[in-house]
Amino acid sequence: MTATARLRANDNAVGCDTVLPGIGSGALLRAANAGPARTVAVTSGKGGVGKSHVALYLAAGAASWGQRVLLIDADVGLASQDLLVRARPRHGLGQVVRGEVALEDAVVEVPGGLELLASPVGDPGLMGLSDGERRNLVDAVDGMAWRYDLVVIDTGAGVAGDALPLSAACDEVVVVTNPEPTALRDAYAVIKLLNQRWGEDRFSLAVNSVRDDLEGVSVHRRLSAVASRFLPVYVEYLGSLPKDDGLPAAVMRGEPLYLTAPRSPFAAAARGLATRLLQKERPARPRGAHHFLSRQRLGGAEQ
Template sequence: MIIDQASSLRRLMRQATVETAEDRRPPAPARVLAVTSGKGGVGKTNVAVNLAARLATMGRRILLMDADLGMANADVLCNLNVRTTLAHVLTGRRTLSDVMIDGPGGFTLIPGVSGLAAIADLSEFERARMLDLLTQLEDEYDLVIIDTGAGISPNVLNFVEAADEVLVVTTPEPTAITDAYGLIKTICRRREGAEFSILINQVRDSREARRVFDRIDLVCRRFLGVRATNAGCVPLDPHVSAAVRRREPFVIGAPDCPASGYVRQLAHKLDRHAAEPRDGGFFKKFASWLAG
């Protein structure tokens, strides 16, 4: 009896030791998804906002960072009134919590992230402090979605290169397809082993989406030696434009519409990848690229 009690006590102590070690283990930094496009007007920001809203309604902790320089309008699509941005934090006029806004569905929005490039102009102490604040954010969220600008400017590419995953949004229009390929080519030249997914927006049906994806994937394999991942599509849907006019995500205002169904599928795909290992914090990688 005494031996049994001693054995049970040892098992409990070993279990407590394991649990304590796990409690001390630092949380993994959030996975970072860059949502980008080769040209403007393809619905990139709408995709980013609705993905954030859908994942948040699934109970995930989502941070959406609007890094679209000059065209930042995620707040408009969410009917939010932005008074401060990350630029105010960099200059010391606001704290990080001052610029964080609750978005529809429960995600958090930080506007004005394009100003993060100004971190390179800070003193070493200020830069370290800012990176520490931003790195702490990575431990508080399951996924960080970066809505980048369109095109291949250095501002866009710095965010894309530091992200864990890249989602390229395009449409069936020939110019959009050409610019999407141009963006992918630039990413592959700058980032060895780059992986990216392609989402075809504003399609008539899934067959059209498949044809567009196959066309881009073919030239990527033939001329770049890389394969694209098919992230699916979002169809032309009157509920989407109606939601934009109401300034709300369509996954919130019209959760049963066709477009919401396709975004839901993509959200579940991303959610399955959320726990995969990653190779370091986003903000530290971003800062290292800025430093050259």
């Protein structure tokens, strides 16, 4: 299917009848063939703030604009993307990086026009990777990156494990928080570590579970004020997502709201965030496929 056809099909799926403001379908076609995928990590300091939902709905929002999207569930031990969309992947990310399964054999199509590389129950994920296995991951993603416009990675929460190096290996980092002070403090900790250990200096902030967007703006203002006071970083506001009681119910059904209720508060807001993400200029840094998950970065601080 061409990018334009996909755009139309997905537009129908979500009830949209416009092209992406500022991009348009012609540019989308070009973008679809422009080179390796843009890689976006969705991460957080505190767990349970809605990272997996933000990653999934951002990915689906981008797919609804005709982007070829791969969502990677890299949340070691707590993977959930397969449950959110009721997919039954036979293989997972861990098997891919251990060279047991080809990436294309592990990827499954999920409703909404996107593809998922999951970490199903029993899959070791990225835990305890050897250097050779990290190389497999780089090779696998390098090989696939030209087939996608956007790769969204749902990382684990916190400052331990692979979440930070994974984030640092991507073109862009979306930090998810909710308005609670503990979540905000942990979001700041993630930003600080990514800056100090990997030199990241640009972040996008998504504020989840807000009463209204004013609350999101205020949370962003507080976090970015502290961050720019103490660190050489720029924290951009990607947007807010409302608290939506429909979301837990959708999880119970295994039917994401972007399919069943695309105009519901969370799904509509997430599509707005996806639109902003796609409209943002891609960082000028020479990243992309060859940079993605390079051994130096997964192994620790950049040399």
